[in-house]
Amino acid sequence: MPSLTIPNARRVDSQRLLSVVAIPLAAAIAMAAAVAATGSVTDPIGEAGGALAFVLEFAKFCYLAVATAHLSGAIAERIGGGMAAGLWLDEFDAPEPLSKEEFWQAFPNHVDGAAIAGAVALFCIALG
Known part of the structure; x- marks a missing residue:
């Protein structure tokens, strides 16, 4: 039976986690x-079916947008082989950009971000 290895995150990037959640x-x-x-x-609140349903529609929209952005970032980075994306504020403080390996070893990376945001969007759909 082949062994299945799950990649481990070597560190948690609190700024990225904040931007996803x-x-x-x-x-x-x-x-x-x-x-x-x-x-x-x-x-608009009455037409949406109440305050909770109204806010959930906006939350669903925002988290779907974040999931799409992270998924497209992962695809572009893997296919194009470009530089790993980071927060734009980091580029002034960092002496050099993160390497691909270092970027993908942090939690959440693009795939983690897409999964987290997609799960929250599905949760909003289920509640609404």
Whole structure:
């Protein structure tokens, strides 16, 4: 029987984890609040079926966008062999870009990010 090895993360990148988990939720809440506050003739929360359903639609949208971005980043990095993506703020502090191996050994990498965001989007679909 062939052995199955699961890649291990050597470190957890808290900025990337924050960008996958918390920032899309904050964006969804901000967008939902802005739409609810600027509702004109119609009541957008009432049309959505309540406040929870209204916020879940925005959360689903944000997490699907994050999942798509991470999945396309993984595909582009693997096919194109380009430089690994990082947070744009890091490029000023880092003396040189991360190597591919170092990028993929951190949690969450592109595939982890796509899986996490996709799972949260599916959870929002199941709740809504």
